[in-house]
Amino acid sequence: MNTELKITPQLTTDRSAERYDDIRELLPDPDHPSPLVRVNRVAADICLYLKLEWLNPFGSIKDRAAAYLLDGLQTRGELADRELVEASSGNTGIALAALAALDGIKLTVTIPDGVPEEKKVVLRMLGAEVWETPDSLCPVDHPKDGAIALARSLAASENGARYVMPDQYENPDNVRAHYETTGPEIWRQTEGRVRAFFAGFGTCGTITGVGRYLKEQDPTIKIVGVEPQKGHRLPGLKSFVESNQPGILDWSVIDDVVQVDDEPAYNTTKRLWREEGLMVGPSTGAIVHAASGYDLVPDEIAVGVSPDSGLKYTSYFAQLLGGDGMPRI
């Protein structure tokens, strides 16, 4: 018997055939961008495109930042044999967990309480340890953002010998990810005709990186930040009334800020599902709502980020829909 016949012929990555040797090869870049899709009904009066970041391999826009953060640590030799710890409202943690798992690195994620159960389960499925914490963790003179403070104290514990924190809020690699990939992708996909860009304030890596790139191409492109209200329920977004401004935020590339309440954000999210077939998360609803009400020239191209899918927020949506889900007979 010829044992060689049992050996599967070796195939290598062929992007034209959508065949890959490794999941990481599906991370987007300007030659293989995430899709840009027109919002035809919910934003019928303007020419708004959404960048569907939830089609990235680990399910969100944070795939880009996580890949750059981990690569930066490894390239600079800062990881050594340490474990990772990161504060995340879920998506950076998920992308980091997947990437860390591929390299056999242990990850602890500190997460604000109130993050949907779905995200916590996804993190645990990927092997991450999840430390959930309220923002007001220290009762006296507490810092804002308890999850960030907790991750930093973990990173500083044991003289820094056990953990290293990528720190997406302060690490320029987060901005670089969007400056080198998301920004150029949008520029190419719109054939240089993008006139306005909308993104939420979270870590601010997206708005700073994309904003910087687009402003370098054309300083008249409008960069608009979307900010939720204090006490909001829009995971991934931050209100600077209750959260510290990330160190990587560069106000010089931002022209305007639109504040969005939870209710219109969730209502717009529902419309995107029901009228566009776009199964997006609530932050996308906030961004589309902000763009829809903004003073845009109707036939000029605007681009909004759709950071992640709504499938990680079904427990939130169940509350939004109300009732018991039974058919009316």
Place this chain on the structure above:
Amino acid sequence: MTTQINVTETLDVSGVLCPLPVYKAALALKRMEPGQVLELVCTDPGSLEDIPAMARQRGDTLLKTDNRGGTQVFWIEKGTDL
């Protein structure tokens, strides 16, 4: 006359900075039964105020504190879960 404190669990978070001592203490208390006592050993200066405030907020009773030259020891009796 001194009252004997029956310690159920000791947690040493020496060398750990805020907010980790509060987080770990709250986690330990969450696992314990009402009436059980946590002995908490800290070196973080912020814990001097944070641990008593945390106990108050949680409805636990701070039975005693002891300063041992840079090390602070707290004895906390778990109250009824909120």
